[in-house]
Amino acid sequence: xxxxxxxxxxxxxxxxxxAAISLGVEIVIFERKPDSPASRLTHHQVVGAWxxxxxxxxxxxxxxxxxxxxxxxxxxxxxxxxxxxxPVYPSSATLARVQDKLIQKTTMREAGxxxxxxxxxxxPDSIRIAADQFGYPMLLKxxxxxxxxxxxxxxxxxxxxxxxxxxxxxxDGRGLMIEKFxxxxxxxxxxxxxxxxxxxxxxxxxxxxxxxxxxxxxRAPANVPADSVQIAEEIARKAVTAIDGVGVFGVxxxxxKDSTILxxxxxxxxxxxxxxxxxxxxxxxxxxxxxxxxxxSLGATSxxxxxxxxxxxLGERDGEAEAEGIRDALAIAGxxxxxxxxxxxxPGRKMGHITVLADSIxxxxxxxxxxxxxxxx
Amino acid sequence: xxxxxxxxxxxxxxxxxxAAISLGVEIVIFERKPDSPASRLTHHQVVGAWxxxxxxxxxxxxxxxxxxxxxxxxxxxxxxxxxxxxPVYPSSATLARVQDKLIQKTTMREAGxxxxxxxxxxxPDSIRIAADQFGYPMLLKxxxxxxxxxxxxxxxxxxxxxxxxxxxxxxDGRGLMIEKFxxxxxxxxxxxxxxxxxxxxxxxxxxxxxxxxxxxxxRAPANVPADSVQIAEEIARKAVTAIDGVGVFGVxxxxxKDSTILxxxxxxxxxxxxxxxxxxxxxxxxxxxxxxxxxxSLGATSxxxxxxxxxxxLGERDGEAEAEGIRDALAIAGxxxxxxxxxxxxPGRKMGHITVLADSIxxxxxxxxxxxxxxxx
Numbered sequence: 147x148x149x150x151x152x153x154x155x156x157x158x159x160x161x162x163x164x165a166a167i168s169l170g171v172e173i174v175i176f177e178r179k180p181d182s183p184a185s186r187l188t189h190h191q192v193v194g195a196w197x198x199x200x201x202x203x204x205x206x207x208x209x210x211x212x213x214x215x216x217x218x219x220x221x222x223x224x225x226x227x228x229x230x231x232x233p234v235y236p237s238s239a240t241l242a243r244v245q246d247k248l249i250q251k252t253t254m255r256e257a258g259x260x261x262x263x264x265x266x267x268x269x270p271d272s273i274r275i276a277a278d279q280f281g282y283p284m285l286l287k288x289x290x291x292x293x294x295x296x297x298x299x300x301x302x303x304x305x306x307x308x309x310x311x312x313x314x315x316x317x318d319g320r321g322l323m324i325e326k327f328x329x330x331x332x333x334x335x336x337x338x339x340x341x342x343x344x345x346x347x348x349x350x351x352x353x354x355x356x357x358x359x360x361x362x363x364x365r366a367p368a369n370v371p372a373d374s375v376q377i378a379e380e381i382a383r384k385a386v387t388a389i390d391g392v393g394v395f396g397v398x399x400x401x402x403k404d405s406t407i408l409x410x411x412x413x414x415x416x417x418x419x420x421x422x423x424x425x426x427x428x429x430x431x432x433x434x435x436x437x438x439x440x441x442x443s444l445g446a447t448s449x450x451x452x453x454x455x456x457x458x459x460l461g462e463r464d465g466e467a468e469a470e471g472i473r474d475a476l477a478i479a480g481x482x483x484x485x486x487x488x489x490x491x492x493p494g495r496k497m498g499h500i501t502v503l504a505d506s507i508x509x510x511x512x513x514x515x516x517x518x519x520x521x522x523x
Numbered sequence: 524x525x526x527x528x529x530x531x532x533x534x535x536x537x538x539x540x541x542a543a544i545s546l547g548v549e550i551v552i553f554e555r556k557p558d559s560p561a562s563r564l565t566h567h568q569v570v571g572a573w574x575x576x577x578x579x580x581x582x583x584x585x586x587x588x589x590x591x592x593x594x595x596x597x598x599x600x601x602x603x604x605x606x607x608x609x610p611v612y613p614s615s616a617t618l619a620r621v622q623d624k625l626i627q628k629t630t631m632r633e634a635g636x637x638x639x640x641x642x643x644x645x646x647p648d649s650i651r652i653a654a655d656q657f658g659y660p661m662l663l664k665x666x667x668x669x670x671x672x673x674x675x676x677x678x679x680x681x682x683x684x685x686x687x688x689x690x691x692x693x694x695d696g697r698g699l700m701i702e703k704f705x706x707x708x709x710x711x712x713x714x715x716x717x718x719x720x721x722x723x724x725x726x727x728x729x730x731x732x733x734x735x736x737x738x739x740x741x742r743a744p745a746n747v748p749a750d751s752v753q754i755a756e757e758i759a760r761k762a763v764t765a766i767d768g769v770g771v772f773g774v775x776x777x778x779x780k781d782s783t784i785l786x787x788x789x790x791x792x793x794x795x796x797x798x799x800x801x802x803x804x805x806x807x808x809x810x811x812x813x814x815x816x817x818x819x820s821l822g823a824t825s826x827x828x829x830x831x832x833x834x835x836x837l838g839e840r841d842g843e844a845e846a847e848g849i850r851d852a853l854a855i856a857g858x859x860x861x862x863x864x865x866x867x868x869x870p871g872r873k874m875g876h877i878t879v880l881a882d883s884i885x886x887x888x889x890x891x892x893x894x895x896x897x898x899x900x
């Protein structure tokens with residue numbers, strides 16, 4: 147059996163492992179701690195830090211091909227894998243262009259992709275100077291390792307600069323950048339699939355709704371005009387091509403009221419905005435990610451339903467996770483429940499999701515929200 | 524997390540385990556040998572014989588609820604589980620009515636279900652006497668432990684009796700029965716779901732095509748008149764009710780040319796004729812089996828596509844299994860490939876299956892067969 151290694155053992159690795167079973171592909175998980183959601187689905191696991199040389203060596207020796215479930219792996223780890231002769235996707239070069247947001251956005255702008263104005267900043271003073279050009283509000287962002295709103299600070303006025311600078315680690319030498327605030331109407335996302343040979347396919351353009359900077363609801367397809375769909379797909383394809391990506395990528399976009407569409411960011415892996423594909427598309431993002439990184443043929447990305455809505459199950463307290471309400475949620479007709487089986491819950495933590503397919507977005511969303519409200523993890 | 528124990532670790536347990544992941548249910552596998560397909564998906568495994576008291580005790584201690592993946596477990600094993608206070612479905616009483624085919628058919632006949640004529644036989648002479656009543660051809664069958672044609676012998680004339688009697692173990696005291704041969708036009712099957720509270724749901728009636736007594740192709744829905752569908756569903760519901768079944772059951776039927784429908788047999792578990800439900804129905808037979816044995820709500824059983832066809836991937840040689848052709852099969856648009864990852868292959872062994880959804884049975888079948896032909900395991 148072919149062995150696919152995954153750097154990380156969370157829910158994205160778990161759902162990838164689930165898809166791997168049908169394909170006859172064995173999974174190897176490399177995660178800092180034992181008992182991660184994905185590690186429970188395989189007997190092949192390395193527990194250790196990704197930058198621990200001997201753990202990494204052991205992991206490489208167990209794998210035929212390697213991928214990752216988040217972009218916080220240092221590109222140098224991927225370089226070590228490449229030097230050992232094991233194919234790894236995304237590549238170190240792709241990851242290096244993604245994981246530093248300043249480099250990422252520069253790469254995209256150079257590729258002709260419309261992005262919000264941005265600038266690297268080295269001091270509070272340079273933020274003040276940028277403000278003259280951008281105007282408030284602006285976003286101060288950590289260049290690396292931000293997620294779900296962590297690592298972002300909205301600057302409403304000059305008064306916020308010192309606090310934001312300190313909070314995001316500017317005084318500790320952390321790389322920061324500012325970005326012009328974009329008054330978007332919708333946030334859109336597109337999952338893109340790109341093969342080793344450059345063949346490229348997009349999943350439907352979806353609308354994502356955030357709650358406290360965390361993905362909360364995904365509506366597929368997005369209710370936007372056909373020309374917006376075309377522009378969004380075009381940007382998404384360009385973005386993945388610009389970083390020479392292989393595998394599945396989540397491209398997030400802003401749609402403004404005047405129909406302008408701007409690039410927001412890219413995730414070099416399966417993405418929350420693509421979970422709906424498990425039930426709603428011919429081939430799920432997870433199966434397609436596996437197929438693509440293995441160099442196999444790309445699966446069809448079309449919808450099998452008029453509409454689908456996914457609602458995240460987010461933690462609401464600190465403590466040990468429970469499974470309350472799962473059976474109640476399942477009683478909602480057509481509710482597809484996905485539990486990530488994390489042992490601990492904390493506010494805002496992604497604990498699972500629910501997808502409902504229906505003839506309209508409204509119907510799908512009403513049922514998905516109703517089911518999600520019944521779960522208390 | 525709730526722990527569901529499964530007696531057996533083959534492909535049915537594997538696909539049940541796959542469905543369990545999304546529901547946040549942990550699986551415990553009890554199988555004679557290590558490294559079974561399902562055992563690779565969990566860290567909770569007991570290796571031993573089902574009738575080994577200490578292994579069984581260990582297994583029971585690990586589980587909240589228990590089910591099985593085949594009917595070759597002795598009902599006494601289920602009794603031990605029941606005595607230990609752990610819910611097990613199907614129950615020992617249900618299994619006792621199923622696993623001996625003479626008892627099974629007697630139960631069904633007494634419930635008013637139309638079955639082919641049958642008779643228990645104690646000697647070659649009693650077969651000769653029955654022949655006067657039934658006429659040739661007749662089937663001589665082992666009352667227990669037959670599958671995929673093993674344990675069956677077609678008697679074309681009196682000359683076959685001694686050979687068949689010896690081959691099926693009559694001289695060793697194995698219980699045998701004869702059954703009148705039914706000149707069927709089609710074989711049909713219905714998956715039935717029955718809850719702890721007696722709530723009952725049927726999946727669509729499908730047509731099954733056997734090759735050398737092994738399920739080869741399943742067409743959903745079956746191309747039979749509406750009244751035949753109604754009769755088939757009615758028989759299937761009656762059959763599961765007659766054995767007080769809880770969980771998912773596969774009911775196999777014969778449809779004669781004159782539209783008579785006769786009961787053939789029942790599998791007290793997910794069944795090959797229901798694999799198509801993974802992609803083609805709102806809720807798969809595996810998810811519904813788990814939900815039902817846990818006492819949760821029953822999921823919708825309707826088709827999400829006009830037509831679906833499943834083709835089994837059967838072994839064609841003896842040796843170590845390989846994964847050749849999987850990537851070729853995936854290149855067929857819409858081919859959903861399921862590999863069971865058995866280490867060894869032998870002729871006729873079920874190694875995987877392929878399902879294709881389409882607007883017509885013809886289209887689905889053409890593509891499913893094309894994809895299956897490309898795989899060489």
